[in-house]
Each structure stands twice: as structure tokens, then as C-alpha cells.
Amino acid sequence: MDISLAPRSRAKRLAPFWVVGYQLAPWGIEKMQWLSRLKRRLGRLRQWPGRLKQWPGHLKKLARDMRPTVDYFTGRMTAPGWLYLEFVNTCNADCIFCAYRYDPRPKLTLSLQRVVEAAKQFRALGGRNIGLSPVLGETFVDRDALTKIAALKEEGFDWIHTYTNASLLHKFGAKEVLRSGLTNLRLSLPPLDEALYRKIYQNNNYRRVRDNVRDLLIAFDSTEDKTVKDISIEFRSDRPLEACQALPDYLEYVAPHINDHVQVGAMTVFDSWSGTIKPDDLLPGMTLLSGDSKGSKRVPCGRIFTLQVLSDGHIRQCGCRVDTTAEKDELTIGHIDEMSLEEAFRSKRARANVASFVAGKPLDVCKKCAWYSPEV
Numbered sequence: 001m002d003i004s005l006a007p008r009s010r011a012k013r014l015a016p017f018w019v020v021g022y023q024l025a026p027w028g029i030e031k032m033q034w035l036s037r038l039k040r041r042l043g044r045l046r047q048w049p050g051r052l053k054q055w056p057g058h059l060k061k062l063a064r065d066m067r068p069t070v071d072y073f074t075g076r077m078t079a080p081g082w083l084y085l086e087f088v089n090t091c092n093a094d095c096i097f098c099a100y101r102y103d104p105r106p107k108l109t110l111s112l113q114r115v116v117e118a119a120k121q122f123r124a125l126g127g128r129n130i131g132l133s134p135v136l137g138e139t140f141v142d143r144d145a146l147t148k149i150a151a152l153k154e155e156g157f158d159w160i161h162t163y164t165n166a167s168l169l170h171k172f173g174a175k176e177v178l179r180s181g182l183t184n185l186r187l188s189l190p191p192l193d194e195a196l197y198r199k200i201y202q203n204n205n206y207r208r209v210r211d212n213v214r215d216l217l218i219a220f221d222s223t224e225d226k227t228v229k230d231i232s233i234e235f236r237s238d239r240p241l242e243a244c245q246a247l248p249d250y251l252e253y254v255a256p257h258i259n260d261h262v263q264v265g266a267m268t269v270f271d272s273w274s275g276t277i278k279p280d281d282l283l284p285g286m287t288l289l290s291g292d293s294k295g296s297k298r299v300p301c302g303r304i305f306t307l308q309v310l311s312d313g314h315i316r317q318c319g320c321r322v323d324t325t326a327e328k329d330e331l332t333i334g335h336i337d338e339m340s341l342e343e344a345f346r347s348k349r350a351r352a353n354v355a356s357f358v359a360g361k362p363l364d365v366c367k368k369c370a371w372y373s374p375e376v
């Protein structure tokens with residue numbers, strides 16, 4: 001017997017099984033994959049009763065979110081929720097997180113006549129809320145800011161607010177600002193430290209700003225006939241609120257004057273102004289959000305239902321964001337000298353811009369915007 005041939009003949013005998021096994025292996029693997037897919041699907045099916053229970057909640061939320069859009073297209077929304085008036089598009093700071101330095105527009109001031117015209121039209125439509133924050137600029141660069149605010153007060157609005165970097169309040173006087181007709185004042189500040197101020201606001205106005213904030217808070221306590229009901233101090237910060245509140249200048253200049261009508265907050269997350277601001281522009285501790293972080297944006301942004309009159313008289317939707325690199329501002333509708341606010345609000349262009357969200361094709365500026373919010 002040739003023993004050396006035994007293994008080979010055994011292999012020969014097993015060969016057909018190897019061949020069949022080899023042929024069947026893919027089928028087996030496929031079957032196993034199919035089975036595990038089936039198992040996964042059954043698992044998901046088991047979650048359905050729970051999911052179905054959540055549906056009324058989802059539908060309710062969708063109905064709530066879509067309400068302004070339905071009201072807008074059916075004409076039930078008779079006026080923009082807010083009218084923003086950009087008194088000036090000039091600023092005396094150059095914040096590292098802000099697109100101001102990239103704004104190509106000529107520096108202009110909105111005339112008192114246009115302010116009054118816009119205010120009257122807005123009141124006639126039933127508008128109640130005015131915002132004075134420039135899209136890019138500082139309200140109190142306008143020497144006539146208080147005259148214009150007084151004219152707005154005459155029209156009888158419920159709410160008139162502005163954001164300000166607080167660096168020019170001394171030019172008007174704290175008490176005068178508090179009595180001006182403004183109802184809310186929002187101070188955008190760096191954490192109260194001189195070196196940080198220089199890094200973030202990129203100028204040397206720190207001591208002036210710090211003193212202005214203290215003087216404003218002291219006057220807020222003592223001015224009986226003030227129109228400003230609330231002040232918010234909003235740190236544009238590289239650190240959380242508690243760390244801002246632990247800084248020596250905060251403890252000395254702000255903390256003693258806090259009361260129920262003075263709110264304090266800190267923001268460490270920033271919008272990129274359509275990609276204009278880059279992560280490298282910011283300090284460690286500050287985060288940049290991109291437009292993609294907000295999901296599908298199928299529900300129109302609440303700010304698309306606001307109108308703004310820019311310093312040159314143009315009317316645009318959204319009082320909040322702009323793409324300074326765009327050839328043309330997609331949100332601009334027309335000019336206050338050529339069309340009324342109502343015409344702008346109801347225009348084909350404005351309607352198409354609102355509808356673009358629902359169609360899943362928001363304007364570029366909105367697509368790139370991290371400040372998108374369905375809340376009106």
C-alpha cells in the first residue's frame with residue numbers, strides 16, 4: 001500500500017464537497033445577511049407603536065412651526081413681526097467675529113424723514129415692534145439717534161430695542177438714553193478685561209465702555225421716568241458666563257448694579273456670516289457654527305417675516321444676517337422711496353423667498369446661515 005498517496009486520495013474524495021461548499025458560500029452569506037436585515041427590520045417594526053404615539057406631537061409641532069407661513073400666504077399676517085431700521089452702517093469697532101470689516105456698502109445714514117415714513121407705514125399695517133440693530137454698524141454712531149428714537153416713540157410702538165457696543169453712550173448721556181423711548185437695551189460686550197477687549201473688539205475703547213456700562217446701570221436704578229424697562233448684558237465671549245462673572249472688573253463695575261431688570265448672559269458660539277468669518281478669526285474657547293448645523297430648513301426662518309430698512313433706504317427681508325461676499329443681496333426687495341413696506345412684504349420676490357424654504361431650496365444666504373431659526 002502506498003501510504004504517501006492516502007492524504008491526496010482523501011483530498012480527492014472531499015473535493016466535490018469543497019466545490020459545492022464554495023458555490024454555496026455566497027448564498028449562505030447572503031442568507032445570513034438577509035436574516036440579520038430581517039431581524040433589524042422586525043426590531044424597527046417593534047418600535048412603531050412607540051413612534052406612532054409620538055406622531056401627534058410631531059404633527060402639532062409642524063403645524064405650530066408652519067403657522068406663520070400659512071398666515072403669511074393667506075394674508076392673515078398683516079404686518080412683518082418686526083421692522084428693523086438701520087440708522088447707520090458705520091461702526092467704531094472691528095470685532096473678530098463680525099463681518100463688518102467685509103461690508104462693501106458705502107457708509108450712509110438713514111434720514112429722519114425715511115425713519116418716520118417707514119414707522120408710519122409700519123404702524124398703519126398694525127406693526128408693533130421696532131429693532132434698531134444695524135445689520136452691520138453701531139446705532140449710536142448716528143448723532144441723531146435719540147431724535148429718531150423720539151420720533152418712533154411718537155408713533156406708539158410697544159417695543160423699541162437696539163443692540164449696542166456701549167462705547168458711545170457717554171456722548172448722549174445715560175439718563176437721556178434711558179428716557180429716549182427705547183424699551184430694551186442690549187449691550188454686546190467682551191468679558192470685562194482690557195486685554196481681552198483689545199483682542200476681541202480690536203480697539204482701545206475698553207475703559208470708556210466699562211465706565212459707560214457702570215454709569216448706565218447706576219442711572220437705570222435712579223431714573224424714575226425711564227422708558228427702558230430691561231437691559232441685557234451679553235458677553236461675546238471665549239469663556240462661560242461664570243468665568244465672565246468672576247473677572248475683577250465685572251465684580252467692581254457690574255455686579256453691584258444687577259437687579260431683576262438687568263439680565264446677564266454669555267455667548268461662545270458664533271455664526272460665520274455665510275462663511276466670511278473663519279475659525280482662525282476667533283479665540284480659543286469660541287466656536288463657529290456653520291449653516292449645515294441647522295438641518296433641512298424646510299420650515300421658513302422666522303426672520304424672513306421681518307423687514308429692515310437699510311441705511312441707504314433699501315428694504316430687505318431679515319434684520320439679522322447678510323452675505324457680504326455675495327454679488328447681490330438676495331434678501332433685498334426694493335427701495336423705500338419707490339415702494340411701500342406693504343408692497344415689499346407682499347411682493348412676488350418676498351413670497352418666493354419664503355417659499356424657497358418649503359421647496360427645500362433656501363436662498364444661498366439662508367443656506368449658509370447658522371442663525372436660522374423657525375421661531376418668529
Ligand SMILES: C[S@@+](CC[C@H](N)C(=O)[O-])C[C@H]1O[C@@H](n2cnc3c(N)ncnc32)[C@H](O)[C@@H]1O
Pocket residue numbers: 091097098099133134135136137138139163164165187188236269270271272273277
Ligand atoms: C451686528 S451687531 C450691530 C449692533 C452693535 N454694533 C453691537 O455690536 O451690538 C448686532 C449683534 O450681532 C452680534 N454678532 C456679530 N457677529 C456675530 C456672529 N458672528 N455671531 C453671532 N452674533 C454676532 C453682535 O455681538 C451684536 O450683538
Ligand code: SF4
Pocket residue numbers: 091092093094095098099100136137138165188
Ligand atoms: S459686532 Fe457690532 S460692534 Fe462689533 S464690529 Fe460688528 S457691528 Fe461693530
Ligand code: SF4
Pocket residue numbers: 301302303304317318319320321322365366367369370371372373
Ligand atoms: S436663515 Fe439667516 S439669513 Fe435667512 S432669514 Fe434666517 S436669519 Fe436671515
